[in-house]
Amino acid sequence: MERLSRLFWPVLVTPKNAVIKNVEAISRSQKLLTELGLVRPGYNGTYQLMPLAQRVLDKCADLVRRQMRSVGAQQITLPILTPSELWKKSGRLDGDITEFYLLNDRHGKQFLLSPTHEEAVTAMLASIAPISYKQLPLRLFQIGPKFRDELKPRFGLIRAKEFVMKDLYTFDRDAATALQTYEQMNAAYNALFQQLQVPFVKVEAATGMMGGSVSHEYHYLAATGEDQLITCDSCGYAANIETINEADSDKHCPRCKSTKLRSVTGIEVGHTFVLNDKYSKPLKATFLQEHGKPENLVMGCYGIGISRLVAAAVEVLATETELRWPTLLAPFDVCIIGAKQGSKEEKLANSVELEFCNALSGICNEDDVLIDDRSNLTIGKRLLDAKRMGYPIVAVIGSKAAQPIPKVELHLTTGDTMEVEPSEALALIAKHISHKRALYSIKQDISASAKSSKASIG
Ligand SMILES: [Zn+2]
Missing domain, CATH: 3.40.50.800 (Anticodon-binding domain)
Known part of the structure; x- marks a missing residue:
């Protein structure tokens, strides 16, 4: 049993007559988590987690890890530093790189502080390719820090420059088995979000900078959410507004044509993608088929923002003055x-x-x-x-x-x-x-x- 007197718990004491200099909007989770001494602001969009917050984060990571293992995924750890030449090969370095942290080592070699690891994991498989079809489906995940140089870090852990993610990468032999994997992984996500007991919506999503063909997002609904979602009361259809033709969005449901559409705001806590060969082709990650010919691996990637999820759950569950946790995450x-x-x-x-x-x-x-x-x-x-x-x-x-x-x-x-x-x-x-x-x-x-x-x- 823990004794509170021994707990490192630096509660923030704000003098009653303090002048609030920073007038940026803060969210309920940010306010409570910092005022109650669970999280401390670091530098410009980074945060320090104190022991109570770390307990919650660890519980969340454990829950996610159990769920991943239950669908045959194995945990690995890739370096946070990814050679930028891999992102050159995938084409992502030629896109908008303003949110990437790029740095050089003493030999002048350029690296990214990885915001995600598609290139790194695909290059790893290419370096041991070709693997056998017998090793598929292969599912590898990590839980660790990711980096994004946000223009406007906001709402504490919800949009920070450094955050903890679970990122899973799946490898299948063809499009059909990749879709089966996709359904299994979405079932695992559904089970996880049910375990957390925070109301969530799964929506169709744009594939964005990841590329690929099929994508869904999982959202917690909250006023501070930064994503606009459309839900249909008639058929249950739900989508991120990014996926919907502007002209249609305020008229009728793309699936059932009903006009009972509602617009809500969500905080994205999970994202799933079928990537096909977007990364395996340029990075040459192949497997050997039964007849001995090499073929590109068909990939998927599946993220859960663990530090964001913890804050987003608080955002939804907390009262003005009191924290509330999903039962399985309470410190x-x-x-x-x-x-x-x-x-x-x-x-x-x-x-x-x-x-x-x-x-x-x-x-x-x-x-x-x-x-x-x-x-x-x-x-x-x-x-x-x-x-x-x-x-x-x-x-x-x-x-x-x-x-x-x-x-x-x-x-x-x-x-x-x-x-x-x-x-x-x-x-x-x-x-x-x-x-x-x-x-x-x-x-x-x-x-x-x-x-x-x-x-x-x-
Ligand atoms: Zn509908």
Whole structure:
């Protein structure tokens, strides 16, 4: 169990009469995450994650990693530095390069601080090509930092110059199997977003600078979203407005012709592409077919912005003053607040707390229990802090624990508060843990996802 007094948690204290110099619009997630000391601004669009935020990010990465492994993907790590000559070969260096970080080493060789790794992973496969058709489908992913020199970094982790991504690259033998892979990966994304329980929409997307043929985006709907989306109330069609002919967009649905179109704004948290041979052809990444002839690999790429997703979830779930987390991402499941030092109930309450914590270690992961041991502070002050941090369950073991029949006060993020005997409090925590387990075991439904992606591929 973690002790709050040991936690590195540099809360930002803004003097009451502070003059706000920076008048740029900030989002709810940026405001709460920085004010509550989870994230600190670094230089010009970069951020420092403090231990509480790191816990959330790690949980998110773990969840994504599990989902990727469940569809046969293997984790690798490629260098952050990619030789720019590879981007020359793919043609991307000849496009708009204003958002790339380019740098030279001491020998004058030019590199990119990679914003994405299509070229790097394809060149790696080319260097061991040809692989055999028997090794396909091949699915490789990484989780790590990516870089983009944003003109206007905004909304904290939502649009930062350095961010954490999961990027998956898939390799198939032909277009048909690449589409099967595409459906499987979209099913994995669907399952992941269901596990997170933040409402999301999957929309048809433009392929943009990635190239390729088929693409979808996953969005969280939020007022601060920077993407305009169109959804159809009649048939469920949804698309990024980039994909829609301007003339059609305010008239009728491209699929069912209904006029019940709604325009919403979203934060893109995931993106899937079929790339075909856009990278394998110029970089010569081939495989040997059964009859021995080499053929270009058919690729796909699949991103999830992990640091952005964490902030976007807060953007959707938080209140004005309190953080809220997807159940599986909360930095701790339970926060325990004991009696104030020197209070008359201190001795009795402490023994109830000790017994409670012992029992708790048999119910949930000890690493997910936080004890607010700042007993020099009042219970009220600590409870306020715990509520702001959005811990799903806060258990106060104070004066009521010193009664002949001891009671624990439970505060839930739903706003419910209850006074119950310790055994009942433990049962409620056990219920929360079994709810978490149920979320972990949400299965991919390939048929449902295939139906929806086929329909929207049209
Ligand atoms: Zn429609």
